[in-house]
Amino acid sequence: MEDSLNKRYIVKLMSSSVSGIVNASILAMVPTALGPVAFGNFTYLTQFFTQVLAFLDAGTSTALFTRLSAKKNNQQLLVFYFILSLIIFLLVNFSVLFIKVFDIRHYFGDSVSLFEIYLAALLCFSIWLSQVFIKISDAYALTSSVEVGKIFTRLATLVFLYLAIKFSLINSATYYVFNLFFTTVLILIFASILVKHGVITKKTMTTTPNFALHIGVFKKFCKPLLQFNIFGIFVGLFDVWLLQNNSGSAEMGFYGLSYSIAALSVIFTSAMTPVISRDFTKYYSEGVTEKMVQLFESYTPLLYCLSLAIGSYLLFASEDIISIFSDERFIEAKYCLMILALYPMHQTYGQLTSSIMFALEETEVYKNIGVLFSFVGMALSLAFIFVFDLGAVGLALKMVLIQIVSVNVQLWYVCKRLKIGFYRFVYQQLSSTTIMLLTAFFISEFSPINTEYLVWDFLGNGLVYSIAAFVVVLSLPKLFFIDLGLVNNFKKKIRIG
Secondary structure (H helix, E strand, O other): OOOOHHHHHHHHHHHHHHHHHHHHHHHHHHHHHHHHHHHHHHHHHHHHHHHHHHHHHOOHHHHHHHHHHHOOOOHHHHHHHHHHHHHHHHHHHHHHHHHHHOOOHHHHOOOOOHHHHHHHHHHHHHHHHHHHHHHHHHHOOOHHHHHHHHHHHHHHHHHHHHHHHHOOOOOOOHHHHHHHHHHHHHHHHHHHHHHHOOOOOHHHHHOOOOHHHHHHHHHHHHHHHHHHHHHHHHHHHHHHHHHHHHHOHHHHHHHHHHHHHHHHHHHHHHHHHHHHHHHHHHHHHOOOHHHHHHHHHHHHHHHHHHHHHHHHHHHHOHHHHHHHHOOHHHOOHHHHHHHHOOHHHHHHHHHHHHHHHHHOOOHHHHHHHHHHHHHHHHHHHHHHHHHOOOHHHHHHHHHHHHHHHHHHHHHHHHHHHHOOOOHHHHHHHHHHHHHHHHHHHHHHHHOOOOOOOHHHHHHHHHHHHHHHHHHHHHHOHHHHOOOHHHHHHHHHHOOOO
16 A cells, blocks of 8 residues: 555655754765865766766666556556666776776776776766666555665664764765665665555566667657757766866865765755656546646745745855854855855755656657757856856856756746746746745844854744744745645644734
8 A cells, every 4th residue: 555645745754854963964974074176086087977977877766656657556667677787887897997997996086096096987977877777666555664774774773874984984985885785785775665555576586578668668768868869968067077077076076075065955855856747647647637747836936935935044054054063174164164055955946846847758848958058058157167267156056046047947848838827926936935935134234132152143044034934934934825724724723813
């Protein structure tokens, strides 16, 4: 029996919240333990092989999720994708062998060893594989069991990482091994849950898939995504290569730290997006498009406001956050963080609009939009990083500008397909962003909390800001496009009005 949407979201949110706390704690320990150069190399290598895995994936994991969401109990599809995963694993190993045979390690930087390159490749593959298992569980509505396993694993990761740093066991190489071990444990937990719930059985392992059929289906869905990935991944690799080689490992470390902190503001949206995406596909396959529209109109403004609220506070508290998460060697990262704090806001719209496009199998349009802005993004990277020599700040500027414009183009197309108003969503972005940024600015300037302890200042001001933002949203729900019925019910429960 599958979990309800509310139950899946609550468990997903709990898991994301725990992951957010764990990630924040890790960021408070690892950059300082490794230093800007080693942390910059780690960021560079993992981002490089993440792009390689995205290219090899070519949208196939999204196709797997979409097909399983529309039609479960497809044992042939699972076996087919298992074989495809083995091929991807071999290609990842081949890429490292290529680097060794042709002796091109120096392109990754003089301080990077071949062993670190291989560990980064294995780590990124294991992370990709764990995400595939999560997509399978979401498609089968087994979110609760998987996320509970994820919570315990993340907490164990934090405890053992703290001990490893305390006893000086973490360096540029052992940090890869540490992450690889716990990601492997997570994969084994996911696999055992799928076996327990009958998703993977003996019959599954002995099923012979119809390769011609599945290749044809995946080709139709993934061909546009592969074409986009070629451009998008090239640009992604170009960005990190340009920053690493033009500005140095320290700037890459500043960017990596800032991006990781900014990503914490998508806790709520990252929890809800796969849950909603599954229902988008389910409703479309059943021909109930009005429910797709209802979900999109109800949740998009709400999730945008949630990520906006966190991002706004990060922007004005950037210097304090950098000081808490690292030491004085990373203080220049505050400018990069101020810009990247705006990135996750529109990532919410991007996640939901792309989910609609995948459910509608409009991958060709998705590709065209992506390719266009990949070229624009490359031009901006050259301008900001190479010409104006802005380093991490330049890459952050490029990321935010491209995200805002490209996502709104996707939004326009989705609104056209679903026959809903586009400009109301634009107005919602402008009005809610302006109000929330002003609220965060006011709290940062006039908050009465000022102690000698930076952490308590950050937490105290964050609490004051949270209350202020909460009151503002409840007072002006129309400007945030929050459902009035939901707000009125909530006011009754807490005896307001």
